[in-house]
Amino acid sequence: xxxxxxxxxxxxxxxxxxxxxxxxxxxxxxxxxxxxxxxxxxxxxxxxxxxxxxxxxxxxxxxxxxxxxxxxxxxxxxxxxxxxxxxxxxxxxxxxxxxxxxxxxxxxxxxxxxxxxxxxxxxxxxxxxxxxxxxxxxxxxxxxxxxxxxxxxxxxxxxxxxxxxxxxxxxxxxxxxxxxxxxxxxxxxxxxxxxxxxxxxxxxxxxx
Amino acid sequence: xxxxxxxxxxxxxxxxxxxxxxxxxxxxxxxxxxxxxxxxxxxxxxxxxxxxxxxxxxxxxxxxxxxxxxxxxxxxxxxxxxxxxxxxxxxxxxxxxxxxxxxxxxxxxxxxxxxxxxxxxxxxxxxxxxxxxxxxxxxxxxxxxxxxxxxxxxxxxxxxxxxxxxxxxxxxxxxxxxxxxxxxxxxxxxxxxxxxxxxxxxxxxxxx
DNA sequence: AGAAGATACGAGCTATCACTCGTATCTTAG
DNA sequence: CTAAGATACGAGTGATAGCTCGTATCTTCT
Numbered sequence: 001x002x003x004x005x006x007x008x009x010x011x012x013x014x015x016x017x018x019x020x021x022x023x024x025x026x027x028x029x030x031x032x033x034x035x036x037x038x039x040x041x042x043x044x045x046x047x048x049x050x051x052x053x054x055x056x057x058x059x060x061x062x063x064x065x066x067x068x069x070x071x072x073x074x075x076x077x078x079x080x081x082x083x084x085x086x087x088x089x090x091x092x093x094x095x096x097x098x099x100x101x102x103x104x105x106x107x108x109x110x111x112x113x114x115x116x117x118x119x120x121x122x123x124x125x126x127x128x129x130x131x132x133x134x135x136x137x138x139x140x141x142x143x144x145x146x147x148x149x150x151x152x153x154x155x156x157x158x159x160x161x162x163x164x165x166x167x168x169x170x171x172x173x174x175x176x177x178x179x180x181x182x183x184x185x186x187x188x189x190x191x192x193x194x195x196x197x198x199x200x201x202x203x204x205x206x207x208x
Numbered sequence: 209x210x211x212x213x214x215x216x217x218x219x220x221x222x223x224x225x226x227x228x229x230x231x232x233x234x235x236x237x238x239x240x241x242x243x244x245x246x247x248x249x250x251x252x253x254x255x256x257x258x259x260x261x262x263x264x265x266x267x268x269x270x271x272x273x274x275x276x277x278x279x280x281x282x283x284x285x286x287x288x289x290x291x292x293x294x295x296x297x298x299x300x301x302x303x304x305x306x307x308x309x310x311x312x313x314x315x316x317x318x319x320x321x322x323x324x325x326x327x328x329x330x331x332x333x334x335x336x337x338x339x340x341x342x343x344x345x346x347x348x349x350x351x352x353x354x355x356x357x358x359x360x361x362x363x364x365x366x367x368x369x370x371x372x373x374x375x376x377x378x379x380x381x382x383x384x385x386x387x388x389x390x391x392x393x394x395x396x397x398x399x400x401x402x403x404x405x406x407x408x409x410x411x412x413x414x415x416x
Numbered sequence: 417a418g419a420a421g422a423t424a425c426g427a428g429c430t431a432t433c434a435c436t437c438g439t440a441t442c443t444t445a446g
Numbered sequence: 447c448t449a450a451g452a453t454a455c456g457a458g459t460g461a462t463a464g465c466t467c468g469t470a471t472c473t474t475c476t
Binding site for chain 4: 417418419420421422423424425426427428429430431432433434435436437438439440441442443444445446
């Protein structure tokens, strides 16, 4: 049988202090990833930074990969919450306004912890473990798709699946690139301009 | 003084057989990256696969990173050539047609060696060494910008820099994602549909 | 209080990696 | 032909990584 790499936590922390240990580990990992990069994030180094022993680390995470996966999950959680919220809020609103808010939310999501996000996307070798990231993506697709379905009569004739792909991919790429690569600090003004542009791009694509 | 990691080849191969060695090394590296992934691509393993000794490897590349950089450069070369060609060909043509051809070229570029491209973008920790990738990006920007400048009177009033960013980022993201993540083998038919969609997206964004 | 389980510790094991260097073989110029 | 430079070799070195396990401390339950 295939020895798939273990990336799930080993066990649930049940007592108070162990929960603190787990938290310390995840936070230490994130901190080291940001400050020193993926290469320097050895299990020994992480344990040290967390003020915890390596032994304890392995009580909760079976591998370094699992620890990084935990950081990714926690980071994604925030973004997903944001996106879910906006798409709920926007459900009954007209396309132009909805898209605008979605784009703004995408920017906010990338602004949550840009440095960490950058390390996560650029430095972490994604071997096997893209499952969770893919799940996030799938949910984003589903949410946006549901919205478009509700407004189908306002759209030109199009393949919904395809349209969702085009919109989500474009919005993600634009906001991602703008936040992470354009001078590390996106002005609020620049962000607004970006919202205008991305909105125009997507809306004119969707409408007849 | 800062010890910047050496990623340049160590010396030029002057004799015939040494050029063969260098080629064998780069090809072996690419093969291992595709077949076994970045983790398994140790210098010993690469030398073995190339039918060459580790010693010889280090005659030409000062580090593993340098070797991977060489693979990236070689891979990018092909893509860039393609894009350059298309933008030259298209220089005097109307926007709709030009954009269509550019999108098609972007798809072709991603189809050159999709498996390698995927490993290169997903598994390789991009530490420091994005210089070359950035150079490629910058050239793509410059080329497209030049085209748009020549057609300025047909465009709506817009910030050229920004428009280039929006167009290039979207096209890259759409073609990249479509080729690499949608079932590994993009049908010619699906590719055509994608060209239609991406073209519509970009053209309607640019025109008044 | 005391026992049993949960949590924490960290020295140290094994494996592997990037890389060196002394030696051998091949190529070329004189 | 011969010598000097170019190329190739690969066992070996030092460093570091991930991870284990025997032991110690803390928490909870009776």
